[in-house]
Amino acid sequence: MTHSHLDRTRLRIEPLRNRKNKVYIERDQIPVTARPRDLGASGAAIIAETAARIHAARAAGAPRMLAFGAHSIKNGLAPVFIRLIESGWITHLATNGAGIIHDWEFAFQGSSSEDVRANVAEGRFGIWEETGRWINLAIIVGAYNGTGYGEAVGRLVEEEGLDLPSRDALLDAAAHAADDPARAAAACDLLDVVARFDLPPSRLSVPHPFKRFGLQAAAYRLGVLFTGHPMFGHDIIYCHPMNHGAAIGRTAERDFLRFADSVSRLDGGVYLSVGSAVMSPMVFEKSLSMAQNLALQDGRRIERHFMVVVDLQASHWDWSKGEPPEDNPDYYLRYCKSFARMGGEMRYLSADNRDFLLALLQHLESITPDEDWQGRGAPR
Secondary structure, three states: OOOOOOOOHHHHOOOOHOOOOOOEEHHOOOOEEEOOOOOOOHHHHHHHHHHHHHHHHHHHOOEEEEEHHHHHHHOOHHHHHHHHHOOOOOOOOEEEEHHHHHHHHHHHEEEEEEHHHHHHHHOOOOOOOOHHHHHHHHHHHHHHHHHOHHHHHHHHHHHHHOOOOOOHHHHHHOOOOOHHHHHHHHHHHHHHHHHHHHOOOEEOOOOOHHHHHHHHHHHHHOOOOEOOOOOOOOOOOHHOOOOOOOOOOOHHHHHHHHHHHHHHHOOOOOEEEEEOOOOHHHHHHHHHHHHHHHHOOOOOOOOOOOOEEEEEOOOOOOOOHHHHHHHHHHHHOHHHHHHHOOOOEEEEEEOOHHOOOHHHHHHHHOOOOEEEEEOOOOOO
């Protein structure tokens, strides 16, 4: 059957400078010395336990993974995230497609977060030139270079530009499909984009004046794994005609397998899931199943992992007892239920991501807070 599809080339795409934003990173950043709000006795106990587990995992060389939703970036936490990886507390960062975009926009123009309601009504939401062009092109080039989703964008920011190969080089790579079929296919994808958008084989300079706030750039610079886990159609970059599904798939698949590899070594490690109701639990459970499959073939099990789930929703169930019965509303807290099924030990903390990450970093490093963060960052 033949079905029609929307033609993105007919969209009126506006420059990003025309967009009004709600969050400005220089104004709304959360300094590492900001004072977190009181998390109560139970929250303080979870922070202390988590810090102790991270210390032990680092001493043992086990992974310390932090998966987070986009609001953690929108809330101005880049300085806290960057300190966590600079100090070696976290070895793997993971986020969804929106987290990738907000982080890039902060690094590129210092602001992010548009008015969705108003802009959808005007047919403008997400239809912005620079965000769509540069993130998509970075991913397409990354697919050709063999990088992952997050690494491709981090490299764009850190190096402030992209290197486009010549058409002859791409044609040569495409001609050697028998030797490297994945690279040959990615070369065809990039060749298509180069032709459609008349891109010259050269160094494309893309300045990022606020790069110091770029978490992906910091991870790329430090060699820390930063994986992106998008869902097709969820993010504004899909509105731009440069968007290329095959490149999304190639880079996101690499990141999924890199994520799964970290999970395969998680015995004795720590996994933090902060403000991610869907991506983190869904990607984790498939990764752990594959990792456990391989571990059992080797005569071992992954069972000494420690998981902390943080979100705003209050929960009246003690998740250390496993999952509640189906007639309990807490049963439908997917981000708790999924992790409660993953073996190891799990803790749930109802808290703002700013308070949790600030309190955790300050506990790890004995930082004395000197100012409140209230009034900073985006509304949760």
